[in-house]
Amino acid sequence: MTPPTSSLRTFGQPHSYPGKLIIVEGIDGSGKSTQLLLLQKWLESQGHNVFFTEWNSSDLVKETTKKGKKSKSLTPTTFSLLHATDFASRLYHSILPPLKAGMIVLADRYAYTAFARDAVRGVSRSWVRKLYSFSIQPDLAFYFKVPIDTAIARLLGGTRGQFKYYEAGMDMGISQDVTESFRVFQSRILSEYDKIVDEYGLTVMDATREIEEQQDDMRAVVTKALEHYKPKRGGYGKRTAVFWRRFGVSKPE
């Protein structure tokens, strides 16, 4: 066997790009997206050019995931692989170019989401880690830790009002009751996250505190991480996500 080419296994060692990659993790209802949005507003107000990317959002894979979910034909392995494909595509198109150009990239969920979720769905932990070995190690990874009851209360009381089928792990046959299924499934994810926090040294945030308190802490941590960072930008104002133009493919309706 040819020995592994270590330079191609980028996860687990700091990247050498001039930009910064900041990611947030946590279960649904942990408030991580709110915190990331507030961080983005602040960074932009400081004059930074910020790029944002979120889990499972590439055009190519979204359609397929939707189709698979609709026909309920996804297995733990295809579910995992589809998300890895989406991630690879976003890494290549949305994360690497700005990082190489020296800009700041914010990611709502990262490979750790797959490590946690896919393990709970029953795929091999070592396999899913190998799957993502090409990804870039973030400069900062925040984990928003929240008790399951707080998350449920936020989701039910909030704008969404109900749980989504796969978020609640309804495909796993845990319970017919969506809330109960969500509780069991997401509790298992929480305990996976606890292991991941130790394994990868994520920065743990107490997600039960007030929004602005958490944000103050987050900004303090980010300020420290950006100490030696030299912001870069072109001559134009803010352009959101247009640096990569697709060609020859009509937009799905």
Place this chain on the structure above:
Amino acid sequence: MAKGRQYFGDGLAYLNPSDLKGKLIVIEGTDGVGRSTHIELLQEWLEVQGYGVITTGWTRSSLMSRTIDTAKEGNILDHWSLSLLYATDFADRLEHQIIPALRSGFIVLADRYIYTAFARATVRSGDPTWIRDVFGFAIVPDLVCYLRIDADTLALRVLESNGMNYWESGMDLRLGTDLYDSFKKYQTLMIEEFDKMAEEFKFEVVDARKSLEEIQEFLRAKIQPLLRSAHSRGLARVPAGAADSATEGS
């Protein structure tokens, strides 16, 4: 006694492969070597003898085939995504098609298998390890027959049939200035990869420049020993009527 069924690497943690009693036979080889013709002939040969046969082909899953086509139209560029799309397609077929068929005692004829993905990814990235890890959930086949051809003959055959396409020419790798140069260089690299794997994974190699009859005879000779042992272990037999109608159809 044949040893039990195995996964390549980290397998499907939720599925024990030991009760998969059918046979998994893989035909590998680049486009233009006549894989599909040989698979058709093999299927007929096996069905006439009363064996249940299903065929499965690369990128033909119901979940993924359209997505892969879209990707190849230029919506995707990086080799990770392409490899992972192939892996998703393969996983879908493995779990919904190949494994259920093997469990019921069918013979599965696979038109290309993970080795195609290994070769394409390794030629593109130089790293043979990651792609093998990704496909760790694949089942080790009972037999891999590789229809080997040289790049010169292949170029002639492809030009005479469908012509060279962008991906089969490896144009994404910018190996040459035009389709023909790129095709030759890319296919030469692919053949080198396959030659290495032929040793590593013990492929049965047949020269694809031989006549159709000679190649078919070779394939049948390699498959025959698997059948005898499989037969005594309760392989599914298709009723005589079904085999007859399959014969009439061609």
